[in-house]
Amino acid sequence: MKILITAGPTREYLDDVRFLSNASSGRMGYSIAQAAIDAGHEVVLVSGPVALPVPAGCELVSVEGTRDMYDACLARFAECDGVIASAAVCDYGPRERTSGKRVKTGLPITIELVEMPDIIAELGRQKGQRWSVGFALEAQDPHRRAVEKLHKKNCDAIVLNRTTAIGANDNSIELIDSTDTTVAKWTGSKIDIAHRLIAWIVGTLAD
Amino acid sequence: MKILITAGPTREYLDDVRFLSNASSGRMGYSIAQAAIDAGHEVVLVSGPVALPVPAGCELVSVEGTRDMYDACLARFAECDGVIASAAVCDYGPRERTSGKRVKTGLPITIELVEMPDIIAELGRQKGQRWSVGFALEAQDPHRRAVEKLHKKNCDAIVLNRTTAIGANDNSIELIDSTDTTVAKWTGSKIDIAHRLIAWIVGTLAD
Structure with a gap:
């Protein structure tokens, strides 16, 4: 099977120097890519800027901004059997990017942030017979929000x-399927969780 | 001699996930720390989040936000003979940090950015007989702005x-002293430039 995997953060620039981002290390997505390769699958890894070695045998597509990641995913999804969207995509970015470096004025600056294209939602719309697994990172009312996201983005599981979890070596996750059932709760290293997730996808979504 | 060196980016959080930052790898500052140690000096390295090994023999103070870096530098400057401020500090940060993760609303968000404390300016005010070397990264009218910054922040050189240069292995720099004279232009690897910079400081500022 051929799997599209997204990993890492994206960056949304205010000017040529300053950007909005998050502390995603890419470790969860790169672990999933490694686990998929270990299980004999092909991987297209669309990754934001991270400081990790690329798992041997996977095809890396390096991107920086959310729109680049969106374009890369849409271009590569057709050839894949499913997608695991673990990237910590910037959902907001500055409406405008100033060229050069904004000069300090001594005064506050107001910037307007607009929503970025929703990658997993668009892949969910286009997927047909393919499967899609999303990731949710929520601080308030996490379970309910994750279930909402699962349906809104037409995922098979979230x-x-x-x-x-951001930037950490270990993780503690809950896997929810499209019937809103919590099918697993796993705690451990990201590579261990990645192997379990790939095994579950192969056994449940990809048969 | 004991040298305070700042390196890497800082991060200014909008909420518990999203932050403003820049693509500084920390490589210039870590190279300067390595060069200082190679030349037999003691180093206190105050570093934002980077993915680099700490040069053996230097004392690392890890920080994340600009205010943390400011506090760490002010606490450690008294015991040092000088400071090299190569960190790519966020000069603007959100006025407020929301706890948790801001929920998407479908509408644009307006955020207000305010100036962060100016670390090298404050060290310049307090330095007395110590020396200070700043860094300037300017897109428009760079030489004039660098000279302005040199004086405004009471640096001995900039x-x-x-x-x-951001995130790159190589660099191309201009060293300007307090008489506004360009005393050197160096192009090469960051570690090579770091060795030249330390040699110049030792020969010129620290005698």
């Missing part, structure tokens, strides 16, 4: 993790 | 580099 992995709910907590804000403490 | 290293002017370009936006293309």
